[in-house]
Amino acid sequence: MGQIKLESVTKSFGPVEVIPPLDLTIEDGEFTVFVGPSGCGKSTLLRLIAGLEDITSGKISIDGQDATHVPPAKRGLAMVFQSYALYPHMSVRKNIAFPMKMAGVPVDEQNRRIESAAAALNLTDYLDRRPGQLSGGQRQRVAIGRAIVREPGAFLFDEPLSNLDAALRVGMRLEISELHKRLKTTMIYVTHDQVEAMTMADKIVVLQAGVIEQVGSPLELYRAPRNVFVAGFIGSPKMNLLTGPEAAKHNAHTIGTRPEHIAISQTEGTWSGTIGVSEHLGSDTFFHVKCDAFEDPLTVRAGGEVALKYGDKVFLTPDLTQLHRFDAQGLRIA
Amino acid sequence: MATQHSRSAARIMMAPAVILLLGWMLVPLLMTLWFSFKKYLPLRGGDLGWVGFDNYVRFISSSSFWPSVQATLIIVGGVLAITIIFGVLLAILLNQPMWGQGVVRILVIAPFFVMPTVSALVWKNMFMDPVNGLFAHLWKFFGAEPISWLSEASLQSIILIVSWQWLPFATLILLTAIQSLDSEQLEAAEMDGASPLSRFGHITLPHLSRAITVVLLIQTIFLLSIFAEIFVTTQGAFGTKTLTYLIYQRVLESQNVGLGSAGGVYAIILANIVAIFLMRIVGKNLDA
Amino acid sequence: MARAVTPQRKALNTAIAWGIGLLIFFPILWTILTSFKTEAQAISDPPVFLFFDWTLENYSVVQERSDYMRFLWNSVIIAGGSTILGIIIAIPAAWSMAFVPSKRTKDILLWMLSTKMLPAVGVLYPIYLIFIRMGILDTRLGLVVVLMLINLPIIVWMLYTYFREIPGEILEAARMDGASLKEEILYVLTPMAMPGIASTLLLNIILAWNEAFWTLNLTAAKAAPLTAFIASYSSPEGLFYAKLSAASTMAIAPILILGWFSQKQLVSGLTFGAVK
Numbered sequence: 086m087g088q089i090k091l092e093s094v095t096k097s098f099g100p101v102e103v104i105p106p107l108d109l110t111i112e113d114g115e116f117t118v119f120v121g122p123s124g125c126g127k128s129t130l131l132r133l134i135a136g137l138e139d140i141t142s143g144k145i146s147i148d149g150q151d152a153t154h155v156p157p158a159k160r161g162l163a164m165v166f167q168s169y170a171l172y173p174h175m176s177v178r179k180n181i182a183f184p185m186k187m188a189g190v191p192v193d194e195q196n197r198r199i200e201s202a203a204a205a206l207n208l209t210d211y212l213d214r215r216p217g218q219l220s221g222g223q224r225q226r227v228a229i230g231r232a233i234v235r236e237p238g239a240f241l242f243d244e245p246l247s248n249l250d251a252a253l254r255v256g257m258r259l260e261i262s263e264l265h266k267r268l269k270t271t272m273i274y275v276t277h278d279q280v281e282a283m284t285m286a287d288k289i290v291v292l293q294a295g296v297i298e299q300v301g302s303p304l305e306l307y308r309a310p311r312n313v314f315v316a317g318f319i320g321s322p323k324m325n326l327l328t329g330p331e332a333a334k335h336n337a338h339t340i341g342t343r344p345e346h347i348a349i350s351q352t353e354g355t356w357s358g359t360i361g362v363s364e365h366l367g368s369d370t371f372f373h374v375k376c377d378a379f380e381d382p383l384t385v386r387a388g389g390e391v392a393l394k395y396g397d398k399v400f401l402t403p404d405l406t407q408l409h410r411f412d413a414q415g416l417r418i419a
Numbered sequence: 420m421a422t423q424h425s426r427s428a429a430r431i432m433m434a435p436a437v438i439l440l441l442g443w444m445l446v447p448l449l450m451t452l453w454f455s456f457k458k459y460l461p462l463r464g465g466d467l468g469w470v471g472f473d474n475y476v477r478f479i480s481s482s483s484f485w486p487s488v489q490a491t492l493i494i495v496g497g498v499l500a501i502t503i504i505f506g507v508l509l510a511i512l513l514n515q516p517m518w519g520q521g522v523v524r525i526l527v528i529a530p531f532f533v534m535p536t537v538s539a540l541v542w543k544n545m546f547m548d549p550v551n552g553l554f555a556h557l558w559k560f561f562g563a564e565p566i567s568w569l570s571e572a573s574l575q576s577i578i579l580i581v582s583w584q585w586l587p588f589a590t591l592i593l594l595t596a597i598q599s600l601d602s603e604q605l606e607a608a609e610m611d612g613a614s615p616l617s618r619f620g621h622i623t624l625p626h627l628s629r630a631i632t633v634v635l636l637i638q639t640i641f642l643l644s645i646f647a648e649i650f651v652t653t654q655g656a657f658g659t660k661t662l663t664y665l666i667y668q669r670v671l672e673s674q675n676v677g678l679g680s681a682g683g684v685y686a687i688i689l690a691n692i693v694a695i696f697l698m699r700i701v702g703k704n705l706d707a
Numbered sequence: 708m709a710r711a712v713t714p715q716r717k718a719l720n721t722a723i724a725w726g727i728g729l730l731i732f733f734p735i736l737w738t739i740l741t742s743f744k745t746e747a748q749a750i751s752d753p754p755v756f757l758f759f760d761w762t763l764e765n766y767s768v769v770q771e772r773s774d775y776m777r778f779l780w781n782s783v784i785i786a787g788g789s790t791i792l793g794i795i796i797a798i799p800a801a802w803s804m805a806f807v808p809s810k811r812t813k814d815i816l817l818w819m820l821s822t823k824m825l826p827a828v829g830v831l832y833p834i835y836l837i838f839i840r841m842g843i844l845d846t847r848l849g850l851v852v853v854l855m856l857i858n859l860p861i862i863v864w865m866l867y868t869y870f871r872e873i874p875g876e877i878l879e880a881a882r883m884d885g886a887s888l889k890e891e892i893l894y895v896l897t898p899m900a901m902p903g904i905a906s907t908l909l910l911n912i913i914l915a916w917n918e919a920f921w922t923l924n925l926t927a928a929k930a931a932p933l934t935a936f937i938a939s940y941s942s943p944e945g946l947f948y949a950k951l952s953a954a955s956t957m958a959i960a961p962i963l964i965l966g967w968f969s970q971k972q973l974v975s976g977l978t979f980g981a982v983k
Contacts, residue, residue, distance in 0.1 A: 135883060136422065137422065137879050137882065137883070138422060139422040139423045139424075156422075156424055156882075157879075157882045157883050158882055158883070158884075158885040158886065158887065159885075162883065163883060163884075164879075164880065164883040166876045166879070166880055167876075168874060168876050170874070170876040170877045170879065170880035171877075171880075172877065172880075172881075172895055172899070173877075173899060174898045174899055174901075183881070183884050183886075183894070184883075184884035184885050187884055187885035187886045187887075187890060188885050231880075231884065235884070235885070425806075425807050425888075426807055426809075428803075428807075428888055429802075429803035429806075429807035430803070432799030432800060432802060432803045432888075433799070433800045433803040433804070433815070435796050435799070435800070436796050436797060436799075436800035436819070436859060436863055437800070437815065437819075439796065439856060439859065440819055440822050440856065440859060440860065443822065443856045444822045444825060446833070446837070447830030447833040447834055447837070448825070448829075448830060450830075450832075450833035450836070450837075451829055451830055451832070451833055454832065454833070509727065512720070512723060512724055512727070513724060515717075515720040515724070516712045516716075516717050516720060517717055517720040517721040517724050518717070518721045519721065519725065520724075521970075522728075523724045523725055523728040524728075524970075524974075525967060525970065526728035526729060526731060526732040527727075527728050527731050527732075528966070528970075528973075528974075529731070529732050529735055529963065529966075530731060530732075530734070530735070531913070532913060532917075532959060532962045532963050532966045533735065533917075533959050533963075534916065534917035534919060534933065534934055534937070534958060534959060534962075535917060535919045535934075536919050536923075536934050536937045536938045536958075537738075537937050537955045537958050537959055538734070540937060540938075540940060540951060540955065541734055541737075541738050541951075541952075541955055542734065544948060544951060545734075545737060545738065545741065545948060545951075545952070546734065551750040551752075551948065553737070553754060556752065556753055556754055560753070583731070583734070586731065587731075591974060595974070636820075639824075640820070640823050640824055643824065643826065644826055644827050644828070644920065646827075646828070646919065646920045646923075647919035647920065647923065647934070647938070650919075650923070650938070651938060662826070663826055663827075663828045664828075666826075666828045666829065666831075667828050667831070670828070670831060670832050671831075671924075676832050679832065680829075680832065682829075683826065683828065683829025683830065683831075683832075684829065686826040686828065686829045687825060687826060687829050689826075690824045690825060690826050691821075691824070693824070694821045694824045698817050698820075698821065
């Protein structure tokens with residue numbers, strides 16, 4: 086109950102084409118994350134699936150049924166908005182009940198679902214409050230509760246965590262993942278934060294300028310980014326992307342090596358350089374190393390207790406088995 | 420940011436209001452145009468045939484026409500000037516810390532609630548009457564000869580009455596606008612060494628420009644068609660015959676619908692000139 | 708941020724503001740006071756301010772002579788009816804303009820406002836004829852329709868400015884939750900915009916209550932509201948100051964009371980939603 090298929094879907098605002106023809110299938114029960122920099126069209130894509138925007142051409146089907154011209158209310162999808170979009174004049178209970186009221190669910194069934202959603206989301210004590218009296222995290226839960234009780238074919242999340250502070254965000258991330266494991270319902274989740282994408286997704290869709298750059302599981306994207314954009318976008322800290330003679334040595338226009346795949350040594354190695362800023366996280370240390378061979382500094386991960394300091398001379402050695410090679414068009418060379 | 424569905428719904432939902440107003444505008448307008456080319460005297464023979472532009476020529480060449488345009492503009496301009504200037508001053512005053520601000524605000528707003536016929540009657544009889552009016556008593560108290568306000572200073576009197584009615588509105592809008600002024604801006608200017616007067620001129624006044632525009636627009640809409648104040652006080656005598664009142668007399672008192680309709684068309688043209696002028700300013704200022 | 712204001716300064720402000728406030732309010736106060744005087748005291752020279760023989764006689768005379776209640780009832784029906792009808796028509800229109808704006812939205816709004824600039828007197832006779840033809844001259848229905856039409860642009864404009872403050876995402880949420888357009892407006896938009904709708908309602912009731920061109924010209928005996936009731940005192944009877952004052956007080960009292968009880972909404976309404 087919740088396979089969503091887009092076939093050559095396009096979207097233009099006037100003369101501006103924000104989504105060129107796009108094909109994508111989201112399987113039933115999958116947790117799919119749309120990720121990309123702001124303005125890449127990921128939210129627009131979500132709104133197209135929701136039916137809040139018309140597609141300019143193409144076809145959207147839900148569970149094999151053509152939903153292209155079905156209004157949002159009839160698509161059987163639930164959405165959690167970035168601003169939560171709670172009804173400020175209704176109590177939490179009424180907020181959660183609203184979609185069921187619209188669907189004509191009998192009152193005792195409504196109450197049963199409200200109680201169970203509230204229990205699952207730790208909202209039981211707050212059912213009679215107004216949204217204005219709740220904290221950000223609680224509002225977020227109410228928005229999720231409102232989505233759950235509809236028992237929708239799929240959940241759509243539009244950057245749901247971006248209004249929360251960092252600590253809460255990690256907690257909510259876990260809760261949403263947990264929810265998905267429990268409900269096994271299709272979820273589509275939009276974010277600009279690749280950490281959220283990597284930690285939550287079954288399938289990540291990387292978008293840039295309305296174009297799908299790559300679709301795959303988090304590890305597929307991590308291991309084999311299809312192009313320079315994905316390589317640079319997925320992974321934290323960013324992959325080092327290097328051009329010039331050193332890349333040519335590997336028969337590539339650009340080579341990429343992740344910070345965790347570079348060995349650092351004070352005695353010997355492939356590239357010599359100088360330690361710049363270092364970021365100590367405790368478990369790890371990230372060194373920004375200015376190498377003679379490259380213009381931009383490289384980021385290198387080392388253990389938490391490595392004693393190197395600003396200005397030290399070091400040598401870097403990339404792990405050649407983990408080296409990514411890209412051609413002049415930025416595409417991966419197999 | 421919407422779907423085809425919601426756009427067509429929007430069109431349907433806007434339709435009743437648009438159609439009603441379009442009808443309200445067009446039907447009487449076309450009928451007025453139609454009558455304006457006819458000799459039409461409902462009590463003296465009814466429809467006496469087409470007369471071309473006769474009514475237009477007669478209306479404009481009547482000795483009352485230009486004075487009536489002038490009276491209209493003086494009243495509108497006078498009231499606008501008074502309400503905006505005193506409105507700004509009052510708004511600044513009411514924005515100062517004081518005791519009983521809420522009560523003062525009620526006192527100041529109150530005239531807006533008074534229907535024009537009442538305020539005209541009260542002013543005419545109880546204040547401006549040369550024998551028993553309060554002003555007459557006041558003048559006598561100071562040993563002056565009471566003035567017969569509505570005949571000797573008729574336009575000023577009307578402007579006074581109408582300004583009294585509209586001052587609350589201007590004050591309230593301007594007060595709301597002043598309250599929304601970011602006090603940090605004023606403090607920054609104070610730190611920069613700006614005097615109270617230049618703070619008013621460079622920060623407060625520009626901040627009020629949008630509110631002043633709104634006052635200007637809304638008051639003009641209502642003032643162009645003031646009627647009751649004249650109907651009740653002077654009946655158009657002593658130079659207070661506005662264009663509205665002149666047309667009213669032609670249609671209802673002389674029962675000359677053709678001539679009145681031609682006057683109506685002139686009034687519509689005048690209103691449109693003012694409207695275009697206003698919409699220009701407002702259109703620009705409304706988005707801000 | 709506020710710096711302390713010296714008590715002297717505050718006292719000075721208070722004195723000036725109260726002085727001006729009372730000056731502005733004085734005509735109303737004077738009218739109310741005069742309504743309780745006898746005719747002789749009303750024109751006594753010098754005028755008496757508070758120390759006179761308070762009497763209610765004028766009120767009973769006015770009620771007896773003019774059948775105040777009938778006019779009052781007409782005013783209530785006409786002002787209330789036209790405003791409510793206008794709001795019902797304006798809510799969908801304002802929804803469209805606020806939430807599905809197009810390039811023409813602003814033009815339509817300004818055009819609507821510009822219909823208010825059409826001089827009423829220019830179209831008085833045609834309306835008069837249409838009313839006779841439709842048999843609604845001197846009926847409350849006729850006035851409800853006309854006053855609704857003349858206030859509709861202002862109602863649409865005010866509702867539009869209030870609606871624009873409501874985030875569109877909440878309406879989209881309602882749509883996702885399965886609400887139809889009607890349900891979206893009824894259960895989500897209208898309750899959320901209630902303060903704005905209340906302000907619009909109040910202001911337009913006052914405007915309709917005080918409207919004195921159409922109410923004077925399209926009514927005679929049957930449907931005449933309070934504006935006409937009071938206009939009848941502009942004849943020589945107006946010289947009876949105490950009775951004129953009583954009639955005036957009766958005509959404005961309902962609105963003054965309504966205004967004082969709902970000051971907050973009214974203040975927001977009086978700005979036509981245009982100034983925050």
